[in-house]
Amino acid sequence: MSDRTVARTKSAGGSALEAWASSPRFWVIGFVAILMLAFAVRLINLNNSLWYDEIFTLTHFVRLPFDKLLSTYSSLNNHPLYSLEAKTVISMVGESSAALRFPSVLAGVGSIALAGVLTRRFTSPATALLVCLLLALAYHHVWFSQNARGYTSLLFWSTAASLLFLKGAHDPNRWTWPLYGVTFAAAHYTHLSAAFFFAGHGLLYAFALARRLLGGESPSPLNGVKPFYGMLVGAVLTLLLYAPMLPTIGSTFEKTRETPELDPLASWTDPGFVIDSMVDQISGLGPLMGIALLIAVIMGAIGAYVVWKKSPLTVAIFLLPIPITIFVLSLAGMRIWPRYFFIEIQFLYMCGVLGAMTIVAVATKRVPVLRDRVPAGILPIVAGIAMIGVSLVMLEKNFRYPKQDLEGAVAYVQQMAEPGDVRAAYGLASESLTSYMVQDWSTPEDPAALNQLASGSKPAWVVVAFIDQVQAGDPVAWAVLEQRYDRVTILPGSMGDGDVFVFRSRAR
Numbered sequence: 218m219s220d221r222t223v224a225r226t227k228s229a230g231g232s233a234l235e236a237w238a239s240s241p242r243f244w245v246i247g248f249v250a251i252l253m254l255a256f257a258v259r260l261i262n263l264n265n266s267l268w269y270d271e272i273f274t275l276t277h278f279v280r281l282p283f284d285k286l287l288s289t290y291s292s293l294n295n296h297p298l299y300s301l302e303a304k305t306v307i308s309m310v311g312e313s314s315a316a317l318r319f320p321s322v323l324a325g326v327g328s329i330a331l332a333g334v335l336t337r338r339f340t341s342p343a344t345a346l347l348v349c350l351l352l353a354l355a356y357h358h359v360w361f362s363q364n365a366r367g368y369t370s371l372l373f374w375s376t377a378a379s380l381l382f383l384k385g386a387h388d389p390n391r392w393t394w395p396l397y398g399v400t401f402a403a404a405h406y407t408h409l410s411a412a413f414f415f416a417g418h419g420l421l422y423a424f425a426l427a428r429r430l431l432g433g434e435s436p437s438p439l440n441g442v443k444p445f446y447g448m449l450v451g452a453v454l455t456l457l458l459y460a461p462m463l464p465t466i467g468s469t470f471e472k473t474r475e476t477p478e479l480d481p482l483a484s485w486t487d488p489g490f491v492i493d494s495m496v497d498q499i500s501g502l503g504p505l506m507g508i509a510l511l512i513a514v515i516m517g518a519i520g521a522y523v524v525w526k527k528s529p530l531t532v533a534i535f536l537l538p539i540p541i542t543i544f545v546l547s548l549a550g551m552r553i554w555p556r557y558f559f560i561e562i563q564f565l566y567m568c569g570v571l572g573a574m575t576i577v578a579v580a581t582k583r584v585p586v587l588r589d590r591v592p593a594g595i596l597p598i599v600a601g602i603a604m605i606g607v608s609l610v611m612l613e614k615n616f617r618y619p620k621q622d623l624e625g626a627v628a629y630v631q632q633m634a635e636p637g638d639v640r641a642a643y644g645l646a647s648e649s650l651t652s653y654m655v656q657d658w659s660t661p662e663d664p665a666a667l668n669q670l671a672s673g674s675k676p677a678w679v680v681v682a683f684i685d686q687v688q689a690g691d692p693v694a695w696a697v698l699e700q701r702y703d704r705v706t707i708l709p710g711s712m713g714d715g716d717v718f719v720f721r722s723r724a725r
Contacts, residue, residue: 244342248333251346255329255353259322259362261616264315268621268712269649269682270294271365275317276652279304288461290469296367297458298406303365317365324369325362329353331376332563338383338531339524340571347601348570352563356611360711361559364620367407368559374404375414375560379534382418385447386439386530394447401451406458410557413545417537419448421530439530509607519575520568535564573600614711621682621715622708627654629706629719630678639670639677639722643694646682646717664693671701671722679720686714 267275278286278300286300302320310316329352336345352358361368378400385393404411422444429440438444459466525532539558546553577596581587587596619625627650630640641659642650651660661667661679670677679702681687688695698704702720710716 240342244337244346247342247346248330248349251333251349251353252326252330254350255326256322258353258612259325259359260315262619263318263322263363264313265363265619266622266624267314267317267365267653268619268623268710268715269645271314271317271620272623272649272653274300274303274365275312279307279317290459290462290465292469293409296370296408297462298403299365299367299370299408302370314365318363321362321364321366321369324373325358328369328373328376328563329358331373331380332567335376335380335531335563336567336570339527339567340574343597344570344574347604348563348567351570351604351608352566354605354608354612355562355566356608356615357559358562359612359615360620361556363615368556370407371404371411372560372563374400374407375411376563378404378415378418379531382444382534383528383531385444386437389438389443394443395450397444397447398450398454401448402454402458405451405455410542413542413557414538414560415448415451416541416545417534420537420541421533422448513569516570516572516576517565517568518572520570520572523571523575524568531564535561570604573604618709618711618715620712621710622717623649623680623682624654625708626680626717626719629708630680633705634678635676637675639673639675641670641677642680643667644681644683644687644691646680649682650680664691664697667694668697668701671697673722676724677702677722679722681718681720683714684716684718 273292273294274296277292278289278295281289283301283304286304287297289295290297299320303317306319307313307316329349332352333345333349336348358369361372378397381393381397381400385397401415404415422439425434425437425440428434429436434440521532521536539561542557543553546557574597577600581591581596623646626646634640639659640655640657641647641661643661647658647660651658659670659677661670667679670679679698681698687698698720702722704718705721706719708717708719
């Protein structure tokens, strides 16, 4: 068979494959199947041990009466809308880890659906489905979808608002900006860190309006008055929702802002430290993850350029909040938690996949061997399989351990301790254990009390969580644990510093 015949055969086969992959039926079937897969994956081990923040959410907010819940903002750990959703689920099916986390599961799956809608604006159905599939299997997306906090809800509402913002900028209808105001309020009522993301929307609107007023730009849907009304509706709804909490919000933020020199979390106010920690966390997932991260950054940059050529506004919507968040938190001296950037995960995945497919397309055209010998459509499939494989390798760790195995630590002590032995929890673990699991345990409040437990006639078993914080912020207590106790077991956790330590006092 001649080379010309081979080329014609490849072209015909490739055209048939592309036509099938571009059909509406392929999109609908694939989209629904991926959402079902995402839902199933997020149900795996959903009833695992709760970690500190989840227990705090349950015991301090979700268990409150509805009227009290609506007026309590004693901690940033209260994500009001999520607490209400979790309380509703628990009131229907009973209290459990799975019930507490279920709203996150639904929001996580919903956010993937919105990611598919967003990605279809820039690429083919097949590539958009690949983005959705990778998000369905993404380690961090699954982790947060199984976390009884409001971050996947924040992701859902902010993505919905961004889609409405894009529609409002080009082809609005009478409901576009009112619905934008509702999503604006829902995001802020989930967590006030939404303000960083929506500040980007506000700056983009202000920039468009300034160009019209100062530079003579022609009127457009984005530089008119309707976007302002949408934002105003959102701001008013947000104030109304938070009105019962306003007396306590200021003091709560002031308390969070204070970071004494010995605060073990003070380093999280340094942007450089945060970036290093995020890189270390990803690299810790496996020996090849560092290389995978570098490749992902390159593909993401190329993909962002592809999106920029089609819609600069989309790139600005999702990337502008990153420097805004870092700048505001640094200026206020508050901690820059990596979870504040989870809101960009879907855009980053979209850019990564678009970048990979762009590289494949260029290689197929420019490299003679790939152009002439590899069947059409094979390289994108190979690239997609490779990305799915990396996702599965990372995802496995998510199911290997609970986020923080406090329940396992309690069970271990109950099994190993003899009658009459002292059972105790120190530091942040003490509040979690005594408020949720074992009310009768001792809770030494300082190193002296911890030392006194070790001096008793019976052995003392002590559960300690967040060991890095204890070492940095409570060095005297750490010295007591090292000198007077044996470390008998460590229960691993999937979150950063999520291992739980069990100590037993040494015989006198």
